[in-house]
Amino acid sequence: MATPTLPLEHRQVNDQDPAQDAIVFQEVVMAFDEKVVLNGISFRLARGETKAIFGVAGSGKSTILKLTLGLLKPDNGHIYVLGEDVAQMEEEELFELRGSLGMVFQEGALFDSLTVRENVAFRLMEKHEISDDEIEQRVREALSFVELENTIDMYPSELSGGMRRRVAIARAIITHPEILLYDSPTGGLDPVTSTTIIELIVKQRDVYKTSSLLVTHRLQDAFMMATHQFDRKSNHMQPLPRGTLTEVPMTFLILRDGKVIFDGNAHELAHTDDEYIREFIS
Amino acid sequence: MAAGDLLSNIELVSPSEFAKQKIKSIQEYSLLAARSIGNLFKRPLYVADMIQQADMIGVGSLPIVLLTGFFTGAVLALNTAASLGRFGALSLIGQLVSISMVRELGPVLTGLMVAGRNASGMASELGSMIVTEQIDAMRALGTDPTKKLVTPRVISTVIMLFFLVILADFFGLLGGAVVSVALLGLDWHEYWSSAWQTLVFQDMFTGLTKPVIFGFLISTIGCYYGMSARGGTQGVGKATTEAVVTSSILIIATDFFVTRFLFVLLGAR
Numbered sequence: 260m261a262t263p264t265l266p267l268e269h270r271q272v273n274d275q276d277p278a279q280d281a282i283v284f285q286e287v288v289m290a291f292d293e294k295v296v297l298n299g300i301s302f303r304l305a306r307g308e309t310k311a312i313f314g315v316a317g318s319g320k321s322t323i324l325k326l327t328l329g330l331l332k333p334d335n336g337h338i339y340v341l342g343e344d345v346a347q348m349e350e351e352e353l354f355e356l357r358g359s360l361g362m363v364f365q366e367g368a369l370f371d372s373l374t375v376r377e378n379v380a381f382r383l384m385e386k387h388e389i390s391d392d393e394i395e396q397r398v399r400e401a402l403s404f405v406e407l408e409n410t411i412d413m414y415p416s417e418l419s420g421g422m423r424r425r426v427a428i429a430r431a432i433i434t435h436p437e438i439l440l441y442d443s444p445t446g447g448l449d450p451v452t453s454t455t456i457i458e459l460i461v462k463q464r465d466v467y468k469t470s471s472l473l474v475t476h477r478l479q480d481a482f483m484m485a486t487h488q489f490d491r492k493s494n495h496m497q498p499l500p501r502g503t504l505t506e507v508p509m510t511f512l513i514l515r516d517g518k519v520i521f522d523g524n525a526h527e528l529a530h531t532d533d534e535y536i537r538e539f540i541s
Numbered sequence: 542m543a544a545g546d547l548l549s550n551i552e553l554v555s556p557s558e559f560a561k562q563k564i565k566s567i568q569e570y571s572l573l574a575a576r577s578i579g580n581l582f583k584r585p586l587y588v589a590d591m592i593q594q595a596d597m598i599g600v601g602s603l604p605i606v607l608l609t610g611f612f613t614g615a616v617l618a619l620n621t622a623a624s625l626g627r628f629g630a631l632s633l634i635g636q637l638v639s640i641s642m643v644r645e646l647g648p649v650l651t652g653l654m655v656a657g658r659n660a661s662g663m664a665s666e667l668g669s670m671i672v673t674e675q676i677d678a679m680r681a682l683g684t685d686p687t688k689k690l691v692t693p694r695v696i697s698t699v700i701m702l703f704f705l706v707i708l709a710d711f712f713g714l715l716g717g718a719v720v721s722v723a724l725l726g727l728d729w730h731e732y733w734s735s736a737w738q739t740l741v742f743q744d745m746f747t748g749l750t751k752p753v754i755f756g757f758l759i760s761t762i763g764c765y766y767g768m769s770a771r772g773g774t775q776g777v778g779k780a781t782t783e784a785v786v787t788s789s790i791l792i793i794a795t796d797f798f799v800t801r802f803l804f805v806l807l808g809a810r
Binding site (some may be wrong): 325328330350351354355357358360362364365366368369370371381382385387430 | 585670673674675677678679680681682683684685
């Protein structure tokens with residue numbers, strides 16, 4: 260069921276045709292005031308692949324997601340999203356492109372004055388061309404994906420932290436975007452709720468083959484994603500048989516001092532000789 | 542805390558850096574203000590949001606605006622009665638209250654009341670949305686926050702302030718009438734006919750142009766400070782305070798320039 264992973268050599272940044280990949284960063288530089296956060300980073304995310312981004316606090320992980328969405332503009336470099344250079348696009352043009360992307364923010368970023376139904380339906384309601392019945396049906400589908408149909412009339416303030424993240428996932432996936440961006444979706448959650456969130460991300464990856472960037476502090480979450488696949492029969496993720504780990508379309512990217520110091524799969528990460536990375540993953 | 546610690550927490554900015562920051566703020570404010578109007582000519586037009594905001598801004602501000610208007614008119618009549626009485630011109634109270642309320646006090650005091658209530662509300666609401674990443678989420682969902690949040694607030698404030706000023710003027714005249722009749726023994730009809738007949742086109746035009754300008758200032762400043770809020774709840778509090786202070790000062794300062802401009806344009810009474 261899992262999509263075969265990409266050979267390592269294909270994971271190098273392809274200067275020739277960025278349109279083939281979901282996301283391509285080319286020599287991106289980003290500074291806030293005097294502080295250079297990203298210092299010429301390059302990587303690519305193949306279509307259907309999930310890439311977990313690690314780094315210490317302030318290393319620019321969330322900045323990468325905001326740059327991908329065009330919420331921030333890089334000081335230098337190119338960022339291709341579905342073949343379009345978002346670094347060169349005007350805000351008005353970006354609104355169109357963002358329709359193909361979904362983002363789950365760190366704390367959910369749900370609209371607190373809207374109900375769960377209105378939050379999840381927000382994107383559909385903004386299109387002004389979809390009937391109320393269809394919106395209702397799709398909202399219920401998205402909420403049933405995250406198993407929160409019973410919260411449809413509640414306000415975000417009435418939900419727990421984990422439920423808010425799951426509603427944020429439902430809001431992000433309702434239009435079936437080609438790319439999903441997760442900003443610390445399990446941050447501050449208990450292990451059981453974290454596993455539930457990770458299971459939903461794995462489900463999205465394996466069922467809908469969505470390309471994803473996942474920012475996280477929790478290495479165990481990313482390893483769980485690399486070692487599990489979603490089983491549609493049991494509706495739960497199951498561990499992969501031994502020796503099949505590289506078949507999961509899952510890679511890791513580690514940032515240090517504004518540079519990419521690792522970009523590879525779980526097997527390569529586990530066998531790296533880099534002292535810093537070994538300490539990081541230990 | 543030692544004085545040294547206290548001083549070390551104060552961020553010193555060079556004059557050139559300070560000037561740059563101010564110019565950048567003016568530039569950003571001007572862009573936001575221009576976009577809030579430009580959005581009127583782009584789809585979608587958030588009519589439902591405009592109606593909701595009009596209800597919050599207009600209907601919500603009605604009690605304070607009417608009370609302010611009523612008591613301003615009343616105290617105006619009370620204060621001028623002594624001076625006018627000395628010259629045997631007590632019957633001119635209606636004219637004085639009418640001109641003062643329609644040309645100046647109605648628009649300015651209503652503007653200040655609405656600024657206090659709504660510029661703060663806009664700054665705190667949008668500021669909270671900024672610090673909780675809701676504005677970023679809205680952009681990420683493909684919706685322009687200036688179109689969805691700023692333009693409805695600007696249009697609603699301009700329209701509602703216009704009508705609020707008319708009501709405040711009327712209640713000011715009513716307050717003056719109550720004092721004139723109940724305390725000063727003037728005739729009810731005499732008061733109203735003198736108040737009404739003294740008004741000319743310039744008075745009405747001046748009095749109804751100001752709320753349009755003040756409404757635009759209040760809403761764009763409230764939205765600008767909200768959208769520029771940084772630094773968590775403290776930043777939201779700061780944005781709220783600055784929105785009220787800036788819009789209040791600008792109302793009073795703009796009032797002078799608009800009055801002078803309209804004097805030149807229409808001629809002084």
